Each structure stands twice: as C-alpha cells, then as structure tokens.
Amino acid sequence: MNFDALSPEQIDRLRDKLRASGLRSTRPRLALAHLLFGAGNRHVTAESLHEEARKVGLGVSQATIYNTLNQFLSAGLLSEVIVDPARSYFDTNVTEHHHFFIENETRLIDIPLNEVVLSTVPDAPEGYDLAGVDVVIRLDRR
Amino acid sequence: MNFDALSPEQIDRLRDKLRASGLRSTRPRLALAHLLFGAGNRHVTAESLHEEARKVGLGVSQATIYNTLNQFLSAGLLSEVIVDPARSYFDTNVTEHHHFFIENETRLIDIPLNEVVLSTVPDAPEGYDLAGVDVVIRLDRR
DNA sequence: TTCCACTTTAGAACTATTCTAATATACTTG
DNA sequence: CAAGTATATTAGAATAGTTCTAAAGTGGAA
Ligand SMILES: [Mn+2]
Ligand SMILES: [Mn+2]
Ligand SMILES: [Zn+2]
Ligand SMILES: [Zn+2]
Numbered sequence: 145m146n147f148d149a150l151s152p153e154q155i156d157r158l159r160d161k162l163r164a165s166g167l168r169s170t171r172p173r174l175a176l177a178h179l180l181f182g183a184g185n186r187h188v189t190a191e192s193l194h195e196e197a198r199k200v201g202l203g204v205s206q207a208t209i210y211n212t213l214n215q216f217l218s219a220g221l222l223s224e225v226i227v228d229p230a231r232s233y234f235d236t237n238v239t240e241h242h243h244f245f246i247e248n249e250t251r252l253i254d255i256p257l258n259e260v261v262l263s264t265v266p267d268a269p270e271g272y273d274l275a276g277v278d279v280v281i282r283l284d285r286r
Numbered sequence: 287m288n289f290d291a292l293s294p295e296q297i298d299r300l301r302d303k304l305r306a307s308g309l310r311s312t313r314p315r316l317a318l319a320h321l322l323f324g325a326g327n328r329h330v331t332a333e334s335l336h337e338e339a340r341k342v343g344l345g346v347s348q349a350t351i352y353n354t355l356n357q358f359l360s361a362g363l364l365s366e367v368i369v370d371p372a373r374s375y376f377d378t379n380v381t382e383h384h385h386f387f388i389e390n391e392t393r394l395i396d397i398p399l400n401e402v403v404l405s406t407v408p409d410a411p412e413g414y415d416l417a418g419v420d421v422v423i424r425l426d427r428r
Numbered sequence: 429t430t431c432c433a434c435t436t437t438a439g440a441a442c443t444a445t446t447c448t449a450a451t452a453t454a455c456t457t458g
Numbered sequence: 459c460a461a462g463t464a465t466a467t468t469a470g471a472a473t474a475g476t477t478c479t480a481a482a483g484t485g486g487a488a
Contacts, residue, residue: 168486170436207439207477211435211437214476229368229371230474262403264402266386266401273426276423277424278420278422281408281410281419282416282420283416286413286414310454310466313453315466347468349470353467372443
C-alpha cells in the first residue's frame with residue numbers, strides 16, 4: 145500500500161472514521177478503509193477486496209479481511225447485500241437503496257431510493273416491526 | 287412414510303408431476319413431493335425438510351434431500367428464495383410473489399404479487415434483460 | 429519508554445452444500 | 459414377467475465460504 149498517494153488530510157479523515165467507531169487506526173484498517181471509502185460507492189466480497197489489497201501490495205491476511213469487513217459492518221460503515229447464496233457482498237453505501245444484480249457477472253449496481261416507488265406495501269403482521277425493505281432486480285446479459 | 291394416508295388419486299397426481307419433469311417416480315421422490323406439495327404453499331430448507339421426513343418415518347439421506355430439492359428446482363416445481371446468507375430456502379410457490387422474512391425466526395411468509403405495487407422501477411441497463419424482481423420485507427419481532 | 433488492551437495472523441475448525449463411486453431401484457424390451 | 463440398462467440413492471469424502479483459536483505483534487495512553 146502506497147500511503148504517499150494519500151494526503152495527510154485524507155489519512156486524518158479515515159483515522160477519524162475509525163476512531164469514531166471505536167476502532168484503532170492500524171495500518172491494515174487504514175489501507176482497507178482507503179480502498180473501500182477512497183472513491184465512490186463500492187460493492188465488494190471478501191475475496192474481491194483481498195485480491196485488490198494484494199494488487200496494491202498490501203500484505204493482509206484473509207482473517208483480517210473478514211475481521212475488518214465484519215467490524216466495519218457492525219460499526220455501520222458498511223452494509224450487507226444478500227443476493228447470492230454463494231457469498232456475502234459488502235456495500236459502502238449505507239443509506240437505504242436498492243440493487244440490480246447481474247447473476248452471471250456477480251456484480252451489483254446501486255439503484256437510488258427514489259428510482260423505486262413502492263406505492264403499495266402490505267402491513268407487517270401483528271407483533272412484528274419493519275426492519276427494512278430490499279428490492280433486488282435480477283438481470284441477465286442479453 | 288405412511289402411504290396409506292394417500293389416496294391412489296393423490297399418488298397418481300404426484301407421479302404425473304414427476305413424470306412431466308422427466309423424473310422417475312421413486313419412493314423417496316414421491317414421499318418428498320407429498321410433503322412439499324401435499325398441503326398449501328411451503329418454504330423449506332434442506333435441513334427442515336430432512337427433519338420433517340425423519341418425523342414421518344421416511345428414511346432418506348441428506349444427499350437425497352439436496353438432490354431432490356435441486357432437481358425439483360431445475361424442473362420448475364420449486365423456486366429459490368435468497369434472503370439468508372446462511373442457508374437456501376426452497377419455495378413451493380413458483381408464481382411471481384414477494385416475501386416477509388423474519389430474521390430471528392428464519393421464517394418466510396408469502397406476499398401475493400398484487401399486495402406490492404412497484405409504480406416506478408428503473409430500466410435495465412443497456413445490454414441487460416430483466417430476469418426478475420424480488421421484494422423482501424425484513425421483520426423483527428416487536 | 430513501558431505496558432496492556434487490542435489487532436493481526438496462520439492454520440484449524442465449522443457448516444452448508446456438492447461430489448464420488450458403489451449399491452439399489454425403476455422402467456424398458458424381449 | 460425376466461433380464462438388462464439407465465437412473466436414483468447413499469455414505470462418506472470433498473469443497474468453499476466463513477469463523478474460530480491462540481500465539482505473536484502493535485497502537486497509544488500515561
Ligand atoms: Mn458476520
Ligand atoms: Mn444448487
Ligand atoms: Zn449498494
Ligand atoms: Zn414464497
């Protein structure tokens with residue numbers, strides 16, 4: 145990981161983000177936070193993030209990838225998208241939104257909340273509270 | 287499995303269902319088909335169906351449970367519901383519909399298609415075809 | 429600088445699912 | 459209805475994503 149490419153301001157912003165979540169700002173966490181939050185919204189799997197880390201020369205174990213993703217998830221820095229029975233997707237977009245999922249490319253695309261209008265939704269059954277509404281639009285390459 | 291409880295007509299209907307899908311009507315398949323399709327729409331996991339089979343005295347291996355569920359899925363007799371990263375759910379309702387999912391009870395409830403109205407949905411990106419729209423409403427016990 | 433709580437890690441463990449290849453059964457054909 | 463053959467079932471091994479363990483390393487408070 146080339147930390148020279150990061151301005152001190154960027155590093156500080158990431159440090160603060162970790163601190164605010166009660167996480168020490170260690171080298172692996174800073175580097176992964178930079179990959180995840182450094183540019184726009186992203187969807188990653190543990191495997192894809194590990195591969196990406198390897199490519200930028202960051203020697204980080206698989207266990208750290210999983211630990212970090214789960215810690216960021218618990219801290220609310222990431223959300224989880226359940227679309228694929230074979231693996232977990234983590235999402236840097238933690239606001240409410242929906243997804244296109246391209247099955248054969250194992251790729252997710254965000255759909256902004258306002259682009260899906262649910263004009264009718266059933267009431268939650270008695271005794272249950274609404275925890276969230278997920279809309280997944282599955283796509284095939286033509 | 288007590289096949290005496292099944293009328294010859296019921297057995298014939300299940301046999302035909304298997305045949306129409308190119309599957310031989312074997313004892314395990316007939317018994318599982320009876321459990322799955324014998325009464326209303328159901329959502330099962332491999333584990334829950336195995337347990338249910340055991341309870342009715344049907345000695346069937348885990349491999350047969352998985353084989354049968356996957357064959358029924360391929361044949362279009364079942365659909366799959368992806369809501370839980372930890373296990374697969376199979377659904378005897380193969381018409382288009384949506385779901386409530388109660389996370390802590392690992393339980394699914396059908397939502398008829400007309401009870402969810404998507405008045406606005408984004409177009410599929412260029413080069414992709416729509417394969418399906420899944421709406422999952424996640425619930426917590428109050 | 430010291431110290432300790434927290435972090436990272438290699439590798440083992442775990443769990444849902446699939447695979448293998450041997451045995452058993454259903455259906456076809458004579 | 460008796461073989462014969464394709465298909466089905468099964469125990470157990472294998473696989474893959476993820477989590478756990480416990481030992482070595484590090485961040486930051488003081
Ligand atoms: Mn987790
Ligand atoms: Mn499958
Ligand atoms: Zn997203
Ligand atoms: Zn259903």
